[in-house]
Amino acid sequence: xxxxxxxxxxxxxxxxxxxxxxxxxxxxxxxxxxxxxxxxxxxxxxxxxxxxxxxxxxxxxxxxxxxxxxxxxxxxxxxxxxxxxxxxxxxxxxxxxxxxxxxxxxxxxxxxxxxxxxxxxxxxxxxxxxxxxxxxxxxxxxxxxxxxxxxxxxxxxxxxxxxxxxxxxxxxxxxxxxxxxxxxxxxxxxxxxxxxxxxxxxxxxxxxxxxxxxxxxxxxxxxxxxxxxxxxxxxxxxxxxxxxxxxxxxxxxxxxxxxxxxxxxxxxxxxxxxxxxxxxxxxxxxxxxxxxxxxxxxxxxxxxxxxxxxxxxxxxxxxxxxxxxxxxxxxxxxxxxxxxxxxxxxxxxxxxxxxxxxxxxxxxxxxxxxxxxxxxxxxxxxxxxxxxxxxxxxxxxxxxxxxxxxxxxxxxxxxxxxxxxxxxxxxxxxxxxxxxxxxxxxxxxxxxxxxxxxxxxxxxxxxxxxxxxxxxxxxxxxxxxxxxxxxxxxxxxxxxxxxxxxxxxxxxxxxxxxxxxxxxxxxxxxxxxxxxxxxxxxxxxxxxxxxxxxxxxxxxxxxxxxxxxxxxxxxxx
Ligand code: GLY
Numbered sequence: 001x002x003x004x005x006x007x008x009x010x011x012x013x014x015x016x017x018x019x020x021x022x023x024x025x026x027x028x029x030x031x032x033x034x035x036x037x038x039x040x041x042x043x044x045x046x047x048x049x050x051x052x053x054x055x056x057x058x059x060x061x062x063x064x065x066x067x068x069x070x071x072x073x074x075x076x077x078x079x080x081x082x083x084x085x086x087x088x089x090x091x092x093x094x095x096x097x098x099x100x101x102x103x104x105x106x107x108x109x110x111x112x113x114x115x116x117x118x119x120x121x122x123x124x125x126x127x128x129x130x131x132x133x134x135x136x137x138x139x140x141x142x143x144x145x146x147x148x149x150x151x152x153x154x155x156x157x158x159x160x161x162x163x164x165x166x167x168x169x170x171x172x173x174x175x176x177x178x179x180x181x182x183x184x185x186x187x188x189x190x191x192x193x194x195x196x197x198x199x200x201x202x203x204x205x206x207x208x209x210x211x212x213x214x215x216x217x218x219x220x221x222x223x224x225x226x227x228x229x230x231x232x233x234x235x236x237x238x239x240x241x242x243x244x245x246x247x248x249x250x251x252x253x254x255x256x257x258x259x260x261x262x263x264x265x266x267x268x269x270x271x272x273x274x275x276x277x278x279x280x281x282x283x284x285x286x287x288x289x290x291x292x293x294x295x296x297x298x299x300x301x302x303x304x305x306x307x308x309x310x311x312x313x314x315x316x317x318x319x320x321x322x323x324x325x326x327x328x329x330x331x332x333x334x335x336x337x338x339x340x341x342x343x344x345x346x347x348x349x350x351x352x353x354x355x356x357x358x359x360x361x362x363x364x365x366x367x368x369x370x371x372x373x374x375x376x377x378x379x380x381x382x383x384x385x386x387x388x389x390x391x392x393x394x395x396x397x398x399x400x401x402x403x404x405x406x407x408x409x410x411x412x413x414x415x416x417x418x419x420x421x422x423x424x425x426x427x428x429x430x431x432x433x434x435x436x437x438x439x440x441x442x443x444x445x446x447x448x449x450x451x452x453x454x455x456x457x458x459x460x461x462x463x464x465x466x467x468x469x470x471x472x473x474x475x476x477x478x479x480x481x482x483x484x485x486x487x488x489x490x491x492x493x494x495x496x497x498x499x500x501x502x503x504x505x506x507x508x509x510x511x512x513x514x515x516x517x518x519x520x521x522x523x524x525x526x527x528x529x530x531x532x533x534x535x536x537x538x539x540x541x542x543x544x545x546x547x548x549x550x551x552x553x554x555x556x557x558x559x560x561x562x563x564x565x566x567x568x569x570x571x572x573x
Pocket of ligand 1: 385403404405406427455456457458478479
C-alpha cells in the first residue's frame with residue numbers, strides 16, 4: 001500500500017483547510033488545481049516521482065511522466081513551473097546544474113551556471129580605495145551573471161521525449177491564470193517589497209500596494225508572455241529578440257553590463273560528473289564549476305575508514321569526526337576550486353585516498369582542530385537556491401539544483417518580461433584573499449573574469465547500490481549544500497535511515513571559516529555541550545537546506561520525501 005503523508009498549507013484560506021486526498025495526477029493544467037492544492041511530504045510511489053520546492057511544480061513534473069515523458073521531461077517542466085510558482089529561487093533568470101543517469105547507465109552533467117558578462121572585470125566591485133562594495137555584487141543590475149537556465153533546459157531536451165511546447169504549457173497556464181500563494185510565499189514577497197521597489201525600474205506583478213496574504217492569487221502576465229516567446233521560438237525566444245532586448249534595456253536603466261552579445265553567446269556545457277565509491281555504493285555528483293561533488297567526495301572518503309555506523313547517529317563521536325572532515329574539505333574549496341575552463345582544478349588529487357588520509361593525519365578525536373592551523377581561504381554564499389529530485393518508471397534518475405543565488409536574486413525584475421535576475425556575481429570571490437561581508441575569504445581560482453562561471457556549492461547527487469538506482473538527492477543552502485547532502489547520505493548508508501529521517505533529522509555545518517559549527521535548533525543539546533567542552537564554538541541557526549530525496553526501496557517503490565523545512569512537496573504515481 002502507498003504510504004502518504006499530506007500536510008495542508010496553513011494559509012488561512014478555507015479551501016486549503018479541508019482535508020484533501022493526495023491529488024491524482026492525470027494531466028498538467030487539467031486535473032492540477034492551482035487554486036486548491038496540498039503539500040505532500042512523503043509517499044512511496046510505485047512507478048515515478050518528483051520532489052521539489054512547490055506542490056504545483058512537483059505535480060506538473062509527475063503529470064509529464066504520466067503522459068509518456070521521462071525524468072528529463074519532468075525536470076524541464078518542473079523547473080519551468082518553479083519559475084512561476086516559486087519566484088524566490090525557481091527561475092529563468094538564473095542558472096543551475098542537472099545531473100542525470102539514464103536507465104542504460106549513461107551519465108549526463110549539464111552545466112548551465114551563469115557566466116560573467118564580457119564587460120566584467122576582476123575588481124569591478126571595488127571602490128577607488130580598493131574596498132569591496134558588497135551592495136553591488138548582491139543587489140541590483142550589476143549583480144547579475146548571464147542567465148543559463150533556458151539554455152540548460154534546451155540542452156536537457158536532447159534526453160527528453162515530449163515536445164518542449166508541451167513541457168512549458170503548464171508554466172504558461174500558471175503564470176497567465178495565476179495560482180494561490182502560501183503563507184511562506186506571501187511573507188517572502190512582503191519582506192522583499194522594499195528592495196523590489198529599489199532595484200526594479202518598472203511595475204511588476206510581484207509588487208502590489210497592499211500586503212500579500214496566504215490565499216491571494218498571483219497572476220504574472222508578462223512572465224506568461226516571455227514563456228510564450230520561448231515556447232514559440234525556442235532558446236532564441238530568451239537569448240535573442242524581444243526578451244533579450246527587454247533584458248538589455250533593463251540593464252541600461254540600472255547600470256548593468258549584460259549585452260545582447262552576452263546573451264546570444266551563452267551556452268550550456270556538458271561536464272563529466274564526479275564519481276567515487278563510499279562503503280560499497282557508487283556516488284555520482286557534480287563537477288566544477290560546482291565545488292559540491294568534490295567536497296562531498298572528500299568528506300565521505302575522509303570518514304570512510306572510521307566505523308561511523310557503530311558510533312551512532314549524532315553522538316559526540318560521529319558528529320565530531322564529521323565536522324573535522326567538513327572543516328578540511330571546505331579549506332580546500334577556497335584554495336583549489338573555480339571554473340575549470342579558467343582554472344585547473346586538481347580534481348583527481350583532491351579525491352585521492354592518500355591525499356585525503358594525509359588531510360586527516362592531524363585529526364584528534366579528543367579536541368577541536370583550529371581552522372587557522374588547517375589552511376587559508378573560503379567563500380560564503382547566499383542560501384536561496386532550489387532542488388528537484390526525479391525518477392521515472394524506467395529508472396532514469398535526474399537531480400537538478402538551480403538558483404538565483406539570494407532569495408529573489410538581485411531583486412531586479414526585467415521590465416516587461418516579468419522575471420527576476422540572479423545575483424550570482426556574488427558567488428565569485430569579489431576580492432581574492434580578502435574576507436567578504438561574511439568574514440570568509442576566497443582565492444584567485446574564483447576571481448572574476450569575463451565569460452567565467454562563478455564557483456558554486458550546488459550538489460545534485462545520485463547514489464547507486466549494486467550498480468542500480470538507489471538515491472536521488474540534493475538541496476539548496478549555499479555553502480551548507482554539500483554538508484546537507486553528505487549528512488543525508490551518511491544517515492542513509494551508515495545509520496540505515498529512511499529517506500524521510502535522513503532528510504528531516506537535525507543538521508550541523510562547519511565550513512572552515514568562520515571557525516564555528518552552526519546547528520539547527522533541534523540539534524541534541526547534550527552533544528552541543530560536549531562539543532563546546534572540546535573547544536568548538538557552536539551557533540544555533542534557522543533551517544539548514546531543504547533537501548529533496550528519492551530512495552528506491554528493495555521492493556522497487558520510490559520512497560519520495562520533501563523536506564519539512566519549507567512548502568516542499570512530492571508527487572508521483
Ligand atoms: N548560489 C549558490 C551556489 O551556487 O552555491
